[in-house]
Amino acid sequence: MKVLAAMSGGVDSAVAAARAVDAGHEVVGVHLALSRMPGTLRTGSRGCCTIEDSSDAWRACEKLGIPFYVWDFSERFKADVVDDFFSEYAAGRTPNPCMRCNEKIKFEALLDKAIALGFDAVATGHYAKIIELEDGTRELHRAATWTKDQSYVLGVLNTEQLAHCYFPLGDTPSKDLVRAEAAERGLSVAQKPDSHDICFIPDGDTRGWLAEQIDMEPGPILDDQGEQIGEHEGAQAYTVGQRRGLKLGRPAPDGKPRFVLEIRPKENTVVAGSRELLDVDIITGIRLSWAGPPVAEAATGEWFEIDLQIRAHADPVPAKAKVVEDEDYQILVELAEPLKGVAPGQTAVMYQGTRVLGQSTIDSARSRHYQPA
Template structure:
């Protein structure tokens, strides 16, 4: 029970379906007195009160579970560490992976509950063999299967998503009003929940010791200076404060962040186009495609943002330690469609995803999550370790 309209209606539908429902609000914010500002922030004292009121209206027990320490360690500290390493993380993915469907689910199962029910717009279907599959919701505009791509088959066995087939958010709000839920018109939350004012750059400046350095163009020529490379993200255009304009007079964008020497690389928009992605920390949302774990190529669609458009792609999984058949290592082989850096940038062991896109994507940054689909089905996800245009590979 986040305190929003989606979880309130999901709980109401679970009660109506005959389940024995208990409402749980997660206390994740270490500053419980923090108040919500419009659509910014969540997990505030106001949200807790709204969740309690919804449970009271539905006649179900209400509890607050304090996961603030684990949230700080697994989500907030991870967010800071990723930015410190020059990557762009997705904290919502990490929260779903380690808090809502790990810590919460583990505690729920230990207490004898059967499942965790949430207001996410996604659905769990059964394959021919009875195994669970994660699919997009009926309302693609509100579909949240992307941020659930980190869920495993075992976790999907214990998930309920009552809003899966709801055709629109407007219908959810109308239902909430009909049921007398006070959150019917409450704004949706946006941005990063633990940065309630939306100023990610300013927040990071307080968490990371910023080291000034140079801004260079794609040729290596210095075009400006910065107060800290960690505050930038690939694809960023605003706030560069370049003292030297581009020869063609067009805007420049952040192409790369090199935290080791505190350098930010900028260039023309065309160089943001990415056709090849290497992914680490691969996980499957159910059974993997046939032959995938044996290194066979399979067709899929790739999505790199929660509300981004999926792009047709060809994928291949390289086993941990390299692919003996191609002579590659965990980092890839230039002849096999991968750069020759050897191990993944952060040294994470495990299988490596090689993804060739049929159409380029713009502004893809290391640290982001790529989620793989086949039609409406979520196959799995990986953390992007490297991304570039095919003509720049190797």
């Protein structure tokens, strides 16, 4: 099999490429240049896609004896990930740029180009598994160990994309074993820190970055009864569930902290209230996609049981869902137990056991205690 190994410059992608070579595949490494002005060095474990990462990816390919290329996807990344990020915040939603990058860059732009060049599959260092059924169709499943499972961020993959995905680390029990294997292979990235935070905001100051991209104006912070309790510097910089940064001028009547309940960008208003009011029971979703064959109930509109996960490292919660024909949303989810701080714009990934069924973008989240305007 002819395999294109996506080389981030980290230890996971390096070992994934090495295993693809060991499996006898014809492997070519490629690093994606996603920024036109990449930083020369990473700051500890913050950020990724820097010149340092590109050099690390090249050294790994040299060690493995495979060709190495750099592909410039910076324009596509800016349009599909960066611009989408601040337009979503400007609309009062909380986007997940890593999901959008996987959807639009790593498993759309990259995969399309790989197939066009004659590659059979794209290999990445994600911790997830693909199971092929007797009829040849593929399903996406959690990795062998849930502590490193990354199936959530792959929930955007569709059936056609799964047919060309290759995840060599899916059965690996721990990251420590991957690092040990990298060291045994003489890969210089064996002890390189994992990247975290948003890659195009490497200092981690999302609010400061948004302030440079979006026109913000001061406005009122209201309580859940509509009474003004403070003032903000720009509603778009807040997200549902946020506690820090509210700077309210008066304490709550019960003396407990307040949290952001709602953002109203058209009114430039933030609503804050008690933690209890963050409980969400009903979620509606848009941009629905299936990771493999849809469940049978998708065609009939019947309810089906799922576990729902709304963040990469969150615990899934039991729920039931049904596909609906509605002009505002495509799927309705009723939670068996409430979730807190669910924000429009987040990604809701559906599971049955270890299988990833698919995902949708949260359009609304409702609570029996508090109804957003």
